[in-house]
Amino acid sequence: MENPVLISDAEKIEIKRNYRNLLRACRNILSNEDVTEIRKAIEISLERKKEYRRPSGKLSAIHSLEVANIVASEIGLGRTSIICALLYDVIQHEDIVLNEVSAIFGKSVEEIISGLLKVKDLYDKDTSIETENFRKLLLSFAKDVRVILIILADRLETMRSLKLYDIESQQKIASEVGYLYAPMAHRLGLYTIKSEMEDMVMKYTMREVYDDIAQKLNDTKRARDKYIKDFIAPLKKELEEAGLKFEIKGRTKTIHSIHNKIKKQNTPFEKVYDLFAIRVILNSKEKDEKADCWKVYSIVTDKYQPNPSRLRDWLSIPKSNGYESLHTTVLGPEKKWVEVQIRTNRMNEVAEKGLAAHWKYKGGKGEKGMDQWLGNIREVLENPERNAIDFIDDFKLNLYDEEVFVFTPKGDLRRLPKGATVLDFAFDIHSGVGKKCIGAKINGKHASIKQELKNGDHIEVITSNTQEPRSEWLNVVVTSRAKSKLKQALKDLLYKESEFGRETLVRRLKNWKLELTDSLVHQMVKHFKMKSINDFYREIAIGNIDVSSIKEYIVGLEKKEVEKDVAEVALQKSATNFVANVDEELTGATDVLMIDKNLKNVDYSLAKCCNPIFGDEIFGFVSVLGGIKIHRKSCPNAPDMRTKFGYRIVKAQWTTGASANFQATLKITGTDDIGIVSNISQVITKDLHLKMRSISIDSQEGSFEGTVTVFVNDTSMLDTMIKKIKNVKGVYSVARIDSFSR
Template identity: 55%
Template sequence: MTHKNNISFRKQYHKFLHSHAGIFSFEERNQIRIILREYFAMFPAEGVAPGKSIADKIQIVEVLLDEIGLGKAAVLSVLFHELVEKQHLSVADIESKFNTQVSSIINGMMRVEELYARNASLETENFRKLFLTFAEDVRVILIIIAEHLQIMRTLHLFPEDKRQNIAREASFLYAPLAHRMGLYAVKTELEDLSLKYTNREIYNEIAYKLSDTKRERDKFIADFIAPLKEKMSELGFQFTIKGRTKSINSIYSKIKKQNTSFENIYDLFAIRIIFDVPLDKEKAACWQAYSIVADMYQPNPKRLRDWLSIPKTNGYESLHTTVLGPEGKWVEVQIRTVRMDEVAEKGLAAHWKYKGIKSESGMDEWLTSIREILENPELNAVDFMDEFKLNLYDKEVFVFTPSGDLHKLPKGATALDFAFSIHSNIGCKCVGAKVNGKNMPIKYVLNNGDQVEVLTSPTQKPNPAWLNVVTTSRAKTKIRQALKEVEFKDAEIGRETLVRRFKNWKIELEDGKISRLAKKKGFKTVSDFYQEIARENLDVHVLRDAYLDLDKPTITEQPETRRADAFSKEPELVTASNKDDVLVIGADLKGVDFKLAKCCNPIYGDDVFGFVAVAGGIKIHKTDCPNAPQMIARFGYRIVKARWSGKSVGSQYPITLRIVGHDDIGIVTNITSLISKEKNISLRSISIDSNAGLFQGNLTIMVNDTKDLEAIVKKIQVVKGVKNVSRS
């Protein structure tokens, strides 16, 4: 280790220990210094991969302490787990020196390290193993989130070929996971950084426009807050009011969802009112503040969100309203207390801190539901990923039992979901529900405030169609388990039937021959074969004859002869096993069946990749296809690198342009006339909808490549009255 590096390292850990002196005693701080010196001697700065240096570890620890709110055990686990892994230090040594239990966290982190050592990308086979690790100690989740936040903050240091996958993974998995843990600030930063590396042009454009309008926005916020401060001070509570600009990713999502431009997004920021009051005065202070806001500014009754009375499952509490502010602009106002704000920012760690003060079991319920998914051996990796994803971003609906007990379920949950949420036995016997006094079927979708009574029958049994009725992971898991039990019983009955009949016929039943017979009859497993016997779908007499015929010799057909000049080599299957192979798309591509994906409509010149379809052939997708993150994360082994051939010859691609503008006389004629003059572009279809002085139109045109597309878009944008042109 060089002298310069040694000085730099000493400054880093001295600053860290001084900043968080309250966590460790003087003796513990000395122990950390000694161990870290040994660590740095074994793992010098030179040649260490990005994200793995001691400086990175200290920054991860800073995130855990300052932004997530974990404590000593998490810090020690992050700093020392590699020394434990390489047997330079034992878990027992750490626990005795620092009087802190770290074994479950360190063991979890070591298993996660093993998974990532095999494959840096979270493909499906690793998914269950990763979350089984998380389930043992939830702090491992928070540490992994902190590590990925640090990776995203330093992503520019990583090789170019790895950045895209890491950024997509952050958006696809870790941002939703942070959201579910209640870490809104972390979730927002992960989404913004992911957008920065996956769509830098859009990111830079929105960032520039936010910067350009900052002075105007600050003035508006100041004008909005000034009269509120005066009125709020009359309540006699300590409080702060501040404006918060929405994240770049959130703004981009609104632009896409509303199919509009940056200038037309009205809620670019929110006003936050935070009270510092005792626990018993929290609700009163928030509702009094709401009354003042509603008196001063016209509220939108459809935009009131009350998470004070019933907090979100991850512990989030706040009162949200949208009001009409100065200059006729809608403004979102969030009202909460210091405690609620800490829970909103630090999520699960703050939830634990305040547990007991306020009954918040939602996070525990969620972790229980995740464990139930993990413990279901019948759920394959892809299904597990879908089930887990459902539990990340779900919105909630609140319903009541006849006795008044409150139940939270995901939005879209059915009466059958509700039955399984009470007890799996009740779910399995459910035949319907009485909702608000009226009989409803099991597929009835629950609404907020419904009073639900489950109706059961002792003869009812689950059937596979129920899997399409329920939406919650708990219900799906329990239904699959129940169906497996039914199948197992049916298989036993079928085997007993066949054994009994064969015994009567003096035929000895051999398991090997039964397996061959089942395969010959087209069954994947012997269990499926026995089930069909139990359900009387197979004739036992026919099976007897087929069983006896198995030992008879069969006449084999002579293979068909082929002339040598008629032989042609079969095309080889294109797979994604060789990551260095690149599929070159063009008219010269032979022997490979490929199609352009309908979800993103790629054209010549777009950045693309190939996806090997189950039925054969390859689908070509744009790299910024909305489905790309999920496909790459779930089916990374089926991804093929792809690019277009040297030039586009003789092929035209349909592209739909969405145009928004003022409904001026002749604007449509001007646009169509412009397109008709283009030599390489033809108009296929046009649909126009005009309303309140504005028109929205969809134009489908045929173009050769992205260069032609960009040129025509620029020309349409300068047509008088056109406000926005976007590619659908």
């Protein structure tokens, strides 16, 4: 919870400015009665929480006003959503109860704020995408799309204020927004917000690349502006002569978009041909919209040669998020390809503000496609076997693809992503149909389950009661619905087979007076080279592993145990004591590390990939299996962890005066002289009195290369040891290495 503090004069001015901007935006889109209620909500917000601050230091009141402004001006939502954006922070601090808000503003406000508070509560507990909390977070989203839109506004305002946060928070927030919220904004048709989010994420996670592209864009701005002007001039003249009312302008593509093109085309910035797009926005009556857009297309392609493969018609059948536009790519002056987007004012507002604008123009009828999508989210998430991160990965698969429109035998239209197959279509009809699918008739001709669908196909699915789902089908389907249903069906099938295999094994072992223990099962899984216990049981069920061979293995195992008993006990005792002492020193010293103040009673261990030592700059990484792994900030895995799993990174630092033994490995090269290994060992054990765990030397043609693993108290001691070993006659180089690079 934020701490109450005094408000500066500058902050008072900022509150007034945001207050006026919000009222001005509301007057443009809402009735006087609605504006009066919003004014009341603003006053409650300012009165009840005016002194709270967010982790960034920004006043909570200013944040809420700015979020409400985004909700009103940039997303175009109405009275209920604006009031919710203003008040959910107040209710979170318990300065006003939900029932009181409901009595003043109505039940719908209460329901949406309840959803927002659940999301906030989940964030306070755990933001890991791989937890059950994240599943609940997505389910909260799926109940009312306005919850998503307000949260998106909140995240956008947070990104705009990200410079106020510390570096760790910047990385964490930016990673989360890039992974979930920018794709979510895209799916909801909020292209302006999605683009801004992507650029800001890149700014904070790939700063050097971002600055490099930004600088190059700035350096080429004058030439680019001139080219756009020269391209537009003749088009403008012909459009005016055709009697069309329009606005035409050029816009440079986002830095994130340009970076993607550089990677996709594997080319430097200077050779990216479509750095900008031309947009023609028509002021047309709704009945004339399509005709006017095609008229503009005709004029553009008469003037400049089009690339037929780059025509995108979202006029005839809009995208599921309501997006309508006509895109073409033409060859402009200097033989440069230029993208031209043609749309009307109404279409442009839908493109900028997404679903909110779509609903406004369609009177609510445009919600059907989104309701279907939200229904799919619920269906996937309510499956307890479904991993939330799998859902997000599948969800993101289809975001940037085009769609195909196909028909059932009854003539019903089905919308699927480009690349969808017969099997995707079957699962889209019903999961039972998908599991039994053996092919289809497409336009009256037989087709396999792998055949990709094309616009306008009429499809009749062919099923068989003897058909069962197969794992290779995962390479055939592309939609998240099909993948989800197929994975579940395969799990069910595997479970049935593995249960049968287990029952068979238990029954046979019982006949032989043998007991099946967990330890024995794990040994057999390893012996028979199976990936999992379920796979092991399944192989028994289908006859690939003979039960008699299992009996032979168990009998042989018992004989070996008897023969090696005495020696094994002695060996295990020695090794166990040694390892236990090491582990106690590394992970048992609770005063060695201080981890994120928000985490309590956590287990931690030092990562084997980089072996951090007291004095190294470090961070914590939340393990999938529980506990925290401590890594060096220079760990080779660190960039990947920050980019893909930023939400799992926590602060960690060494406490002063800590004393413990840490394992470090050095790579040493030198001349292969007699006694050099002895000299190195003497420096470590006698001169510095350090414990040496292992040493390995490989000599070849008069030189040697080796590794030595020792226990040290801190980096200072390690540096001293490195200097002393370097002074040994015949040693060329000494360097610390990570364990996996040995």
